[in-house]
Amino acid sequence: MATHESTVDLVEGDVVRQFARAAVLAALIGVLGAIQIPYPLSPAPITLQVLFVFLAGLVLGPVWGTASMLLYLAAGAVGAPVFSGWEAGLGPLLGQTGGFLWSYPLAAGLIGLVVHRGTDLRDPASVPLPIVVGALVAGTVLVYAMGTGYAAWLLALEPWEAIAGFALPFIPAELLKMAAAIAIVTSGRIEPVQS
Amino acid sequence: MIEFRSVSYAFDDVNVLEDVSLTIDDGEFVLFAGANGSGKTTLLRHCNGLLTPDSGEVLVDETPVSENLVAARSNVGMVFQHPRDQFVAATVGADVAFGPENLGLSRQEIDRRVDAALEAVNMAGREDERIDALSGGEQSRVAIAGALAMEPTHLVLDEPFTGLDDPAKRSVLERLESLSADGTGVLLATHDLRDVLALADRVVAMRDGHIVVDEPPARAREALSGLEVRVPEA
Amino acid sequence: MLSYEPDGTLAHRLDPRSKLAIQIGFAATALAHTGLRALAALSVVAAVVLLVARVSVLEALYAYRYALVFLTLAPLLAAVTFGSPWIDLEDGATSARASYRVLLILLVSAAYVRSTPVRASRAAIQRTIPGKPGQLLGIGVALVFRFLPVLQADLRTIRDAMAARLGDERSAVDRASTIGILGLSRAFDRADRLALAMQARCFAWNPTLPALSLSRLDYPAFAVAVVLALSAFL
Known part of the structure; x- marks a missing residue:
């Protein structure tokens, strides 16, 4: 046979599994970008995307959670309509949403690191609740700090102007997403891949 | 040739396979029958090293699977239930090329194999179509093409007809028949033998991790009663 | 769009x-x-x-x-x-x-x-970013494009089912967590099947890269x- 069997370097089984989950979660976040929940306090409708950024860290852990978010950004950059409101392209990564989008891999990594205390995954349902809550709060603060900070610089806004336009209106929605994330991990119905 | 030598496998402390031995020659069309949980899926996933036996050994062309996974996986192509979840690209041609690309073949050889595999499943010339725009039967056939592009000697299909309507099922069956006629061995796991019994050279039925029937189709019909398997009416 | x-x-x-x-x-x-x-x-x-x-x-x-x-x-x-x-x-x-x-x-x-087209972007990623990260990023981007329509259909089904069960009267947290659990568990079931199919097709670190x-x-x-x-x- 004409194959070069001896030189084929197979991807390890547990890597394939985590990678497949990371890629599919990235697509799922993209689909959620198109589902907009009308929200009276916000100038633009909110989406559940950040909830799944939390879940990426909680369920896939720091390494694959971060990888999943990088796949999401890369797919969007080259044209998958995954950014909120079906948007695609490199533009959104550099435009006023850029700070938010770039915070996703960092937030997923941070949440994963705090909850799993390293790169060996454990069941997030078994992690004490205050640690999960602390991780989610830290992740949210990171998302909004990067998001509003970049928007303020980019659009020549004072910090309080950016906070008023890009952060304050969303706080109730973020509390909702945190509560949902906690309900999901404590339900014990999503099992991480144990390697 | 695929050989199982006293293969046992347990999952969560339950024996899924117990001391199974079986030899499948090149070119044979073998049906694997049995209810859900009988062990047929587990058995077949040993053919290409997706599962590793707790004891015993599986050999493909006389080489232990564990010694050369790449050879086992390229010689035994595998298609699973739910073809929708088995594609790695949005378009037909890019997906079918995945296997040969992984084998490190030249671009020219990859293109040749993609053409040949699509031809074999009656999808020639449709490389640029989007997979999500295809019908269920077409998706099944593209999934088969993805396995064929590895140029396997055997093709394993696990419940490939789930969710397919009759015309789609017939279109897949017709392709399997023609592949078999051209010399590819076919291992087909199903709980519904009604339309496939006539195509097979051999029927292997499993229950509780054991092979309980291994006969040519003509003699298998009676032995299959009581196995929760649907057989054609006499 | x-x-x-x-x-x-x-x-x-x-x-x-x-x-x-x-x-x-x-x-x-x-x-x-x-x-x-x-x-x-x-x-x-x-x-x-x-x-x-x-x-x-x-x-x-x-x-x-x-x-x-x-x-x-x-x-x-x-x-x-x-x-x-x-x-x-x-x-x-x-x-x-x-x-x-x-x-x-x-x-x-x-x-x-x-x-x-996606395949050109994938090629650009794999040829610009060296080694394993480039390979995973390239294939991963293709997978995101592939799974968007599949997951879109899933989410639609989930929302229809929730609406049918008077989901509109439930609290917002309850709705969000139900979408989360159902969406994620379905997506991961698909991912697990995808992982098997990719392994069966010899998913490798060193494939032939797309032409560019x-x-x-x-x-x-x-x-x-x-x-x-x-x-x-x-």
């Missing part, structure tokens, strides 16, 4: 890497300038880029309509001040110029999206990218 469409434009014939370079060069200089003359020059460049890829300005604006909401809002926020004179026009104008350059960056990226080669057109394109990037320092 903006997406790839086959066409024969100059933009379609360029290598994805030169198109990425032009976008980065353009963004670099746009982020460095907010003067009126610079914005006028950048507008001309953006218009040429859209023309070359045959994307209408209106269509591109429509694709980024949600972004436009924020870009319009920003100058208003900047102009409003607490206390007399309540409106600071100069602050508003500065912010309006800053918002306008963001709009130009968005429009330029529309040209890439319209003119570049620079043509004569790409050298001037790279030169444009460099000039744009350097103009950031003017």
Whole structure:
């Protein structure tokens, strides 16, 4: 046979599994970008995307959670309509949403690191609740700090102007997403891949 | 040739396979029958090293699977239930090329194999179509093409007809028949033998991790009663 | 929604890497300038880029309509001040110029999206980022494109099922967590099946990379990218 069997370097089984989950979660976040929940306090409708950024860290852990978010950004950059409101392209990564989008891999990594205390995954349902809550709060603060900070610089806004336009209106929605994330991990119905 | 030598496998402390031995020659069309949980899926996933036996050994062309996974996986192509979840690209041609690309073949050889595999499943010339725009039967056939592009000697299909309507099922069956006629061995796991019994050279039925029937189709019909398997009416 | 469409434009014939370079060069200089003359020059460049890829300005604006909401809002926020004179026009104008350059960056990226198929982007990623990260990123991007329509259908099913079970009367947290659990568990079931199928097709770290080669057109394109990037320092 004409194959070069001896030189084929197979991807390890547990890597394939985590990678497949990371890629599919990235697509799922993209689909959620198109589902907009009308929200009276916000100038633009909110989406559940950040909830799944939390879940990426909680369920896939720091390494694959971060990888999943990088796949999401890369797919969007080259044209998958995954950014909120079906948007695609490199533009959104550099435009006023850029700070938010770039915070996703960092937030997923941070949440994963705090909850799993390293790169060996454990069941997030078994992690004490205050640690999960602390991780989610830290992740949210990171998302909004990067998001509003970049928007303020980019659009020549004072910090309080950016906070008023890009952060304050969303706080109730973020509390909702945190509560949902906690309900999901404590339900014990999503099992991480144990390697 | 695929050989199982006293293969046992347990999952969560339950024996899924117990001391199974079986030899499948090149070119044979073998049906694997049995209810859900009988062990047929587990058995077949040993053919290409997706599962590793707790004891015993599986050999493909006389080489232990564990010694050369790449050879086992390229010689035994595998298609699973739910073809929708088995594609790695949005378009037909890019997906079918995945296997040969992984084998490190030249671009020219990859293109040749993609053409040949699509031809074999009656999808020639449709490389640029989007997979999500295809019908269920077409998706099944593209999934088969993805396995064929590895140029396997055997093709394993696990419940490939789930969710397919009759015309789609017939279109897949017709392709399997023609592949078999051209010399590819076919291992087909199903709980519904009604339309496939006539195509097979051999029927292997499993229950509780054991092979309980291994006969040519003509003699298998009676032995299959009581196995929760649907057989054609006499 | 903006997406790839086959066409024969100059933009379609360029290598994805030169198109990425032009976008980065353009963004670099746009982020460095907010003067009126610079914005006028950048507008001309953006218009040429859209023309070359045959994307209408209106269509591109429509694709980024949600972004436009924020870009319009920003100058208003900047102009409003607490206390007399309540409106600071100069602050508003500065912010309006800053918002306008963001709009130009968005429009330029529309040209890439319209003119570049997934397989070309995947090839560009795998050929630019070396080793295992490049391989995973390239295949992963293809998988995201592939699974978007599949998961969209899943989510629709989940929402219909929730609506049918009086989901509208449940609390917002309850609704969000139900979507989360059902969405994630379905997606992971699909991912687990995908992982098996990829292994069966010899998913490897060192595959044959998709073909990609620079043509004569790409050298001037790279030169444009460099000039744009350097103009950031003017």
